[in-house]
């Protein structure tokens with residue numbers, strides 16, 4: 217049996233699949249070039265038999281053709297992150313035990329030495345591709361397709377393995393829930409080593425027979441230009457990107473602001489996820505674009521699990537209800553389901569849930585309880601909607617016998633007129649168990665004393681939730697996805 221993604225693309229023929237800054241590529245182009253790449257990867261063999269192929273290619277047609285080429289040759293795609301330094305790339309290539317590394321020429325100097333040192337076959341995307349496409353293997357959906365490396369809060373990143381069936385389930389659930397159709401045109405601005413960019417945007421678009429417009433990297437002005445020009449229908453991003461787009465819009469001249477806001481009206485849906493969407497960002501974005509962002513919750517290991525509705529009421533600060541074919545429950549510390557109104561850990565079951573952590577059977581076994589994946593995220597159901605309280609390991613702070621949610625405190629602190637951004641962490645403390653601490657990025661030329669801050673915060677938060685230490689910093693530490701790295705924030709309070 218051939219992969220449905222491929223057979224569906226075949227039906228699209230000469231319709232446009234990928235649009236980059238300088239070219240438009242049809243589904244036929246994608247099938248042809250990915251067939252050539254598969255032939256090159258196979259190098260005379262009949263099937264890669266789940267060999268890992270690591271690849272580092274900027275966002276664009278070559279990235280997609282390579283990913284499809286790996287799948288069509290029977291390999292497992294291991295996308296690398298374009299902004300990672302050498303040790304992190306080396307770790308992924310070694311941990312995945314990749315047998316081939318494919319690189320864009322701009323990364324040759326970085327990757328060739330790693331490949332050579334480990335005697336791994338090294339291919340540049342500039343190499344001439346075979347003219348003839350060899351017979352390609354039949355790839356069954358139960359085979360492993362993708363390994364995405366996800367950093368936990370402790371230890372080295374783990375490789376999350378999904379099969380073609382897992383990907384199909386993740387994609388079809390979103391296609392149904394968000395009403396994807398071949399008429400959609402989405403602007404892709406996200407990193408392509410992460411589930412959000414790979415599954416929610418790229419693979420959903422290509423599964424639906426839609427157009428995926430790709431920017432080689434995120435740039436707020438370039439995004440606004442494309443929104444204004446490209447007649448798009450969909451946009452998906454992380455909260456940091458929306459914050460940057462808001463800042464760029466605010467800097468624009470009045471007539472450009474009007475034009476950009478009008479261009480947003482042509483889109484049918486704008487989605488936010490991968491980190492908590494500050495209500496302020498949601499509200500500001502609504503004023504600018506007219507869109508009430510659809511917030512959803514998901515994770516590399518499970519795909520997307522919870523979403524506000526496409527039609528019907530979306531609630532600010534909430535992530536909605538389970539997506540099609542996804543079962544979600546909240547449990548207490550002993551694994552017993554909790555009733556609505558009581559916080560608990562999110563557990564997820566369904567065909568989209570990953571197969572395993574790559575070569576880590578113990579970690580895989582530990583991550584499941586009676587067939588449910590334990591996400592490590594804490595949430596509560598209020599009026600039938602889920603509200604995310606944060607990651608148990610870093611966002612749920614145990615202070616003076618109370619359990620408090622860092623996300624809830626951050627949401628309150630952002631209402632302070634002098635606070636631009638903030639990150640709340642728990643720091644070990646003899647007296648309190650953990651002390652609530654806040655790293656603050658202030659508005660330009662503002663100053664805030666702990667005393668003034670605390671007396672303001674007590675108006676908004678129960679006193680035990682009010683941070684007892686604050687630190688003013690220029691910028692919050694973030695990872696390649698734009699998510700605040702809480703362990704790095706906690707370190708700031710070490711001294």
Ligand code: AMP
Nearest residue numbers: 489490491492512513514515516593604
């Ligand atoms: P990743 O596997 O990198 O996509 O990270 C998944 C994690 O991001 C989840 O376990 C949550 O902690 C967090 N996350 C994703 N979506 C949301 C959301 N809408 N609100 C709050 N946290 C989120």
